[in-house]
Amino acid sequence: MTDEGLSRRRLLGVSGTAAVAGVMAGAGGAYAVSRGEDAAAAGAPSSTTSGALALDAAIPFRGEHQAGIVTPAQDRLHFVALDVVTKDREQLRQLLEDWTRAAERMTAGAEAAPGGLVGGGPNRAPEDTGEAYGLPASGLTITIGYGPSLFDDRFGLAAKRPAALQDLPAFTGDQLDPRRTGGDLCIQACANDPQVAVHAVRNLVRLGFGVVAVRWSQLGFGRTSSTSTAQATPRNMFGFKDGTNNVKAEEPESLAQHVWVADADDTGGGAWMAGGSYLVARRIRMHIEVWDRTSLQEQEDVIGRDKKEGAPLGATKEFDTLDFAKKGPDGAPSIPMTAHVRLAHESQLGGIRILRRGYNFTDGSDGVGHLDAGLFFIAYMRDPAKQFVPMQRALAKADGLNEYIEHNGSAVFACPPGLKDGEHWGQALFA
Numbered sequence: 001m002t003d004e005g006l007s008r009r010r011l012l013g014v015s016g017t018a019a020v021a022g023v024m025a026g027a028g029g030a031y032a033v034s035r036g037e038d039a040a041a042a043g044a045p046s047s048t049t050s051g052a053l054a055l056d057a058a059i060p061f062r063g064e065h066q067a068g069i070v071t072p073a074q075d076r077l078h079f080v081a082l083d084v085v086t087k088d089r090e091q092l093r094q095l096l097e098d099w100t101r102a103a104e105r106m107t108a109g110a111e112a113a114p115g116g117l118v119g120g121g122p123n124r125a126p127e128d129t130g131e132a133y134g135l136p137a138s139g140l141t142i143t144i145g146y147g148p149s150l151f152d153d154r155f156g157l158a159a160k161r162p163a164a165l166q167d168l169p170a171f172t173g174d175q176l177d178p179r180r181t182g183g184d185l186c187i188q189a190c191a192n193d194p195q196v197a198v199h200a201v202r203n204l205v206r207l208g209f210g211v212v213a214v215r216w217s218q219l220g221f222g223r224t225s226s227t228s229t230a231q232a233t234p235r236n237m238f239g240f241k242d243g244t245n246n247v248k249a250e251e252p253e254s255l256a257q258h259v260w261v262a263d264a265d266d267t268g269g270g271a272w273m274a275g276g277s278y279l280v281a282r283r284i285r286m287h288i289e290v291w292d293r294t295s296l297q298e299q300e301d302v303i304g305r306d307k308k309e310g311a312p313l314g315a316t317k318e319f320d321t322l323d324f325a326k327k328g329p330d331g332a333p334s335i336p337m338t339a340h341v342r343l344a345h346e347s348q349l350g351g352i353r354i355l356r357r358g359y360n361f362t363d364g365s366d367g368v369g370h371l372d373a374g375l376f377f378i379a380y381m382r383d384p385a386k387q388f389v390p391m392q393r394a395l396a397k398a399d400g401l402n403e404y405i406e407h408n409g410s411a412v413f414a415c416p417p418g419l420k421d422g423e424h425w426g427q428a429l430f431a
């Protein structure tokens with residue numbers, strides 16, 4: 001392992017300290033649960049005792065925007081899409097309230113309910129499943145989203161549907177599996193400890209028994225983007241740095257322009273989305289074995305950046321500007337016309353950008369000896385029809401990467417704004 005690799009965990013810790021401190025300072029939310037309440041009782045270490053423990057820190061649950069969007073991307077993901085199985089509007093509203101309480105507790109490092117592990121006594125099922133007992137908050141964020149189907153005629157929410165919340169169109173090359181597509185609701189749980197992320201989803205699903213059922217889910221084991229300049233750029237399953245040119249937390253103007261829904265964006269039924277963002281998820285299988293037999297030159301031409309440094313082809317450093325006019329000694333563009341970064345760049349798309357927050361995944365092998373691995377692409381944006389759709393259309397048409405990937409899952413969700421003290425999820429929706 002290189003020195004760079006060896007210091008990965010340390011880097012995450014150092015970066016995490018700076019980034020988390022920044023986020024905490026800016027969030028201004030109060031805690032209904034002090035992190036110490038259950039976590040300290042469980043013997044969990046304090047997040048403030050050393051720099052290395054920054055990965056353990058709690059990220060504020062409340063604030064202007066939901067955590068888990070622009071807060072520093074953690075290393076682990078458990079994403080779940082759910083369908084509502086009840087026809088009772090009040091049961092759904094109550095669940096969103098119960099989820100808020102449990103999510104706030106868990107993100108603070110506490111059990112899903114007070115005394116959840118054993119406090120209910122020997123004759124009742126525990127209110128917390130227990131596998132995160134004693135573990136620190138681990139940077140857990142829980143982000144909720146509502147799918148287009150939630151706004152059908154079942155719960156009287158049709159008039160509250162935001163205009164921008166539309167099913168995605170079909171794209172050339174899509175190989176979507178209905179069992180990995182859609183959903184009435186989603187929960188994105190990210191943490192620096194996989195057990196903490198899995199525990200969060202498991203306990204929310206448990207709370208929702210009889211009201212919601214899991215439609216599909218995805219685990220992710222390594223972030224594929226940076227959402228803060230304090231974070232090192234990670235690598236995807238093709239071995240390339242991913243997230244270099246992402247929208248970052250330190251760019252408030254870009255966030256306002258490309259990520260957060262503005263007051264004036266929807267003055268109709270979806271006015272409650274101001275301060276929120278739309279999430280697009282795509283499960284993208286990467287044909288690892290084919291890629292691994294591809295020459296370095298071809299790999300770099302497909303991406304448009306060099307593999308080691310992550311620099312744009314024709315430049316030398318990772319954060320150098322992409323020069324699409326530059327030509328190599330052979331007179332051909334240094335960044336090929338079909339390169340992924342050329343086609344996805346704002347200069348080729350009328351200024352469009354998105355905030356990427358995806359994860360690597362490996363779900364074993366496919367039965368014929370190939371890894372079922374890839375990128376669980378997650379992106380946040382102000383309006384999918386104006387951002388993701390034209391970007392993905394351009395990629396689907398000409399991206400050299402298409403030879404090596406396959407989109408087999410897809411969903412879109414409206415993620416409401418953050419909560420003020422005393423507010424709960426669903427309050428604005430059911431008002």
Ligand SMILES: C=CC1=C(C)c2cc3[nH]c(cc4nc(cc5[nH]c(cc1n2)c(C)c5CCC(=O)O)C(CCC(=O)O)=C4C)c(C)c3C=C
Nearest residue numbers: 240241242243244245246284341344345346375391392405
């Ligand atoms: C529709 C949006 C995008 C999909 C789908 C997508 C899939 C995908 N991307 C990579 C690898 C890389 N992507 C990189 C940059 C990049 N990708 C998108 C969008 C989608 N990617 C954008 C907007 C950008 C930034 C372009 C720019 O402004 O320069 C990079 C380069 C590093 C970086 O800037 O992040 C890599 C590498 C894979 C493997 C993949 C599907 C599996």
Ligand SMILES: [Fe+2]
Nearest residue numbers: 242340341344
């Ligand atoms: Fe990309």
